[in-house]
Amino acid sequence: xxxxxxxxxxxxxxxxxxxxxxxxxxxxxxxxVQVYPTLYTIWLSTQEHDAAGWKFVGLDNFERLITLxxxxxxVGLTIVFLVFHVALTxxxxxxxxxxxxxxxxxxxxxxxxxxIPWVLSHVIVGFMFRLMVAPDYGVFTGYLMxxxxxxxxGLSILTAVPPKPWIPGFPFxxxxxxxxxxxxxxxxxxxxxxxxxxxxxxxxxxxVVESSRIDGANNWxxxxxxxxxxxxxxxxxxxxxxxxxxxxxVAIIFTSTGGGPGTATQILSxxxxxxxxxxxxxxxxxxxxxxxxxxxxxLILATLRFTKIEEGHDQV
Amino acid sequence: MxxxxxxxxxxxxxxxxxxxxxxxxxxxxxxxxxxxxxSFKTHEDIIRIPPQLFPCDTPTQAFDLxxxxxxxxxxxxxxxxxxxxxxxxxxxxxxxxxxxxxGNTVLYAVVSSLFVVLFAATSGxxxxxxxxxxxxxxxxxxxxxxxVPLLTNLLALYQMGIGIRTLGLPxxxxxxxxxxxxxxxxxxxxxxxxxxxxxxxxDLEEAAMIDGCSPLGALFRVTAPLAAPGMIAIFMxxxxxxxxxxxxxxxxxTKNANKPVMFGLYEFLGQNLVNLQxxxxxxxxxxxxxxxxxxxxxxxxxxxxxxGSVKG
Numbered sequence: 001x002x003x004x005x006x007x008x009x010x011x012x013x014x015x016x017x018x019x020x021x022x023x024x025x026x027x028x029x030x031x032x033v034q035v036y037p038t039l040y041t042i043w044l045s046t047q048e049h050d051a052a053g054w055k056f057v058g059l060d061n062f063e064r065l066i067t068l069x070x071x072x073x074x075v076g077l078t079i080v081f082l083v084f085h086v087a088l089t090x091x092x093x094x095x096x097x098x099x100x101x102x103x104x105x106x107x108x109x110x111x112x113x114x115x116i117p118w119v120l121s122h123v124i125v126g127f128m129f130r131l132m133v134a135p136d137y138g139v140f141t142g143y144l145m146x147x148x149x150x151x152x153x154g155l156s157i158l159t160a161v162p163p164k165p166w167i168p169g170f171p172f173x174x175x176x177x178x179x180x181x182x183x184x185x186x187x188x189x190x191x192x193x194x195x196x197x198x199x200x201x202x203x204x205x206x207x208v209v210e211s212s213r214i215d216g217a218n219n220w221x222x223x224x225x226x227x228x229x230x231x232x233x234x235x236x237x238x239x240x241x242x243x244x245x246x247x248x249x250v251a252i253i254f255t256s257t258g259g260g261p262g263t264a265t266q267i268l269s270x271x272x273x274x275x276x277x278x279x280x281x282x283x284x285x286x287x288x289x290x291x292x293x294x295x296x297x298x299l300i301l302a303t304l305r306f307t308k309i310e311e312g313h314d315q316v
Numbered sequence: 317m318x319x320x321x322x323x324x325x326x327x328x329x330x331x332x333x334x335x336x337x338x339x340x341x342x343x344x345x346x347x348x349x350x351x352x353x354x355s356f357k358t359h360e361d362i363i364r365i366p367p368q369l370f371p372c373d374t375p376t377q378a379f380d381l382x383x384x385x386x387x388x389x390x391x392x393x394x395x396x397x398x399x400x401x402x403x404x405x406x407x408x409x410x411x412x413x414x415x416x417x418x419g420n421t422v423l424y425a426v427v428s429s430l431f432v433v434l435f436a437a438t439s440g441x442x443x444x445x446x447x448x449x450x451x452x453x454x455x456x457x458x459x460x461x462x463x464v465p466l467l468t469n470l471l472a473l474y475q476m477g478i479g480i481r482t483l484g485l486p487x488x489x490x491x492x493x494x495x496x497x498x499x500x501x502x503x504x505x506x507x508x509x510x511x512x513x514x515x516x517x518x519d520l521e522e523a524a525m526i527d528g529c530s531p532l533g534a535l536f537r538v539t540a541p542l543a544a545p546g547m548i549a550i551f552m553x554x555x556x557x558x559x560x561x562x563x564x565x566x567x568x569x570t571k572n573a574n575k576p577v578m579f580g581l582y583e584f585l586g587q588n589l590v591n592l593q594x595x596x597x598x599x600x601x602x603x604x605x606x607x608x609x610x611x612x613x614x615x616x617x618x619x620x621x622x623x624g625s626v627k628g
Contacts (some may be wrong), residue, residue, distance in 0.1 A: 012530075022439055023438070025434070030499055033498070034469060037469035037470075038468065104330065114344055115617075119610045121578055121603070123560070123582060125347075127581075137590070250467060250563060286468075296464070300460070
């Protein structure tokens with residue numbers, strides 16, 4: 001029944017090579033803005049700039065970077081930031097998605113209101129959280145600076161130094177400013193995770209839930225043994241997305257803590273910015289950039305292996 | 317958000333759900349509400365120590381609604397309205413945030429989003445409809461690209477900008493930044509577009525081609541209209557991404573007159589460390605367009621996001 005298209009209409013040379021033309025603009029844009037810069041960064045990581053121009057230094061940049069005191073500290077801070085950021089985001093997203101999965105009145109309104117943070121710029125989010133605790137004039141500053149609540153001098157979130165670490169060399173517990181950064185990043189990431197989990201919960205077949213109920217499962221058992229296993233792949237995708245965005249986000253730090261006090265919130269992405277553009281050591285910054293990119297690639301690879309589904313990630 | 321409704325919760329728990337959701341929504345809106353409250357305060361109320369939440373206290377009362385000192389001072393200092401004969405509204409907005417940086421950002425966001433939609437549509441279509449050598453390798457490569465953080469590429473793009481400038485070409489950093497935005501936001505959009513095209517049956521195009529349509533004609537006359545909601549979603553997502561992007565605009569654009577609005581906000585923050593009401597007002601003004609866009613097109617945002625993250 002189905003006639004051969006090619007016999008009906010002779011294909012021109014242009015039509016035959018159509019996929020090439022369709023892909024060409026994208027490939028050119030990606031070559032210039034993504035592939036070339038990545039290769040350049042690899043080259044840059046082996047170079048050092050001096051009066052005579054660029055000079056090949058082998059792996060010196062990596063060595064100097066890793067022996068830098070701030071690097072080790074920054075790795076620790078990044079781990080602390082990511083662990084709490086991911087845990088809070090996943091927990092909050094899971095609870096909110098579960099509450100929203102039940103069809104109730106006004107759920108559309110709830111979803112709309114819950115999603116507004118998702119379209120706000122990290123620059124604005126950082127400032128909004130800074131606004132609450134800004135020295136002297138912040139909305140909560142009066143409450144926090146009361147010596148009766150926080151002896152002896154009150155708590156100044158943005159300037160308080162970190163407490164003595166439990167394990168020497170590992171920045172935990174972090175400075176109050178780090179909690180502010182975690183809170184701000186979590187607030188911004190929550191809508192994304194909530195929507196992913198909500199979409200997955202709604203894909204759980206109703207019959208499976210019904211039949212487990214008939215078998216006498218209670219709410220908790222349905223969630224624990226039916227829903228959680230079924231949405232686990234989505235949770236993993238969400239976790240990797242949150243890690244990726246958290247690790248690479250730097251704008252939110254600019255306007256909330258500025259990496260401070262001291263270096264107390266200087267996670268790796270901010271360290272990269274400060275080595276590159278404050279100290280103008282592009283070779284060393286490139287070395288750090290490659291290390292971060294390798295971690296990202298490992299995470300993406302793990303996601304693909306785990307889910308074997310097509311995925312991108314939230315870049316809003 | 318119209319999936320099947322599940323009975324994870326028994327009937328009695330309805331009020332618990334309402335209570336919990338309302339609590340979450342209120343906590344969630346708190347940072348926004350506080351910022352808006354600050355944006356409507358006067359400078360005298362901002363610099364009071366200890367700070368008051370509402371500027372509504374009188375010497376005799378802690379809170380008196382009729383005594384509230386709300387003010388548009390912050391907004392006025394961002395917009396800097398000047399009476400003007402030529403303007404349609406009778407006023408010109410002379411504040412740099414809106415007049416200079418805001419205009420730049422609108423330009424960058426609209427132009428980059430149009431290019432991203434066009435390129436993502438054509439390549440998403442090619443990935444969805446054709447099997448060619450290197451098909452899967454290219455798709456995987458596009459995912460690998462998203463693993464390079466923006467900050468990594470900025471090192472090279474920054475050097476590239478310096479290189480082009482020293483060549484003495486008629487160089488415009490507006491063209492450069494638009495190219496950078498297109499390249500940054502394309503990979504995700506290609507995947508989203510491919511997903512949308514995968515969902516459209518091929519039979520329709522084949523029928524059109526049997527009727528004498530060229531493959532390109534079939535794409536634009538038959539498939540493209542069906543894929544329109546997906547393309548709108550990609551446009552919106554890219555528009556918001558470019559609007560909110562900070563670091564590339566901050567580092568790659570050298571001429572102050574060409575800088576985008578997020579740079580303007582950052583600069584403003586440095587200039588107004590004590591004038592919190594002015595910065596809060598600037599945040600409200602800058603966030604307004606994308607929030608309104610989101611409220612009108614939220615369904616498109618949701619599809620684009622789910623499509624881009626958990627396809628399959």
